Amino acid sequence: MSSILYVFSRPPHGSINAQEGLDTLLMGSAFTTCSVLFVGDGLMQLIEGQSTDEMGTKNFSLGFGALKDYGVTRIACSKPDLVASGLTKGDFVIEVESLDAEGMQALIRTHDKVLNF
Amino acid sequence: MSGLFCVCQPMKFAIVVHGAPYSSEACLSALMFAKAVLASGHSINRVFFYHDGVYTANSLIAPPQDETAVSEQWQEFGISHHIELIACIASCLRRGILDETEADRYGKSGSNLAPGFTISGLGQLIDASINADRVVTFGV
């Protein structure tokens, strides 16, 4: 069955799109082998300590803790984008592998389909 | 005239549309691409409208006469070619695109799902992606 790589490039909360992307990943992992790659502003979705209580919206970053339980195979981020952001993996709510350009290209190659969000 | 005759095995395409008519070009680009897929001898297993793309399924769109009626064009395309045009239910509910069932369920004053479209779940996107030979997303 086709494996799917999800690529997340949006920051959270500025629109619902990042949350809807995660919904699709969780749904997809129920059907087939899935992995996720965070690039660009997508890395911001992973920042620990997000709180939306005052805003009254959903803090969907809490859902990332379930990715392994849902069977998501690889959870990765762009190393160049991580460095450029000034963040470190220690700032993230879950453990993420950071990939250089070759690593990201290989991740794309080894999945059958790519869904970008 | 390139591409009019498919010299490869016919392929199944899944098309994903993230953008609303007029707010982005995604909706129109996806339609032109979809037409080219069929003209090339390939098939479309599903078109899935997600995020603001579900606004394409709004039957209340009434653009000026001299502007492209992209929602209507999608309706005609889906109906005449028997292509599944699926609008994601979660995205639809958030954005007020309702069929009669959902309008009743949520006690809303009316429904506005355009002909040719069906509201359904994210599983339809996953299923289409898994079973297609190629998935192409038109994002914003």
Next chain:
Amino acid sequence: MILHTINKVSAFELCKDLIARGDKVVLMEDGVYLGLQTLPFDVSAIRHDVEARGLGERLSGQTESIDYLDFVRLCTEADKVCSWF
């Protein structure tokens, strides 16, 4: 070979490290403005979008204008399509 689509100039920053040697790029919508530059990839631009933006005579020599039929053909020749936006 992977086919990458880019629909806006800012999306190029997202994907430039992910376009491997031998991959192809289709510029579409506002992404066709990238066609003004010389890029280190095999680049095509959707003609509708090029003409709408008055770029016909201004694209760099390496950027080929294509129609949607060509776009479909490129999709079939690639292993998969990666859409950047």
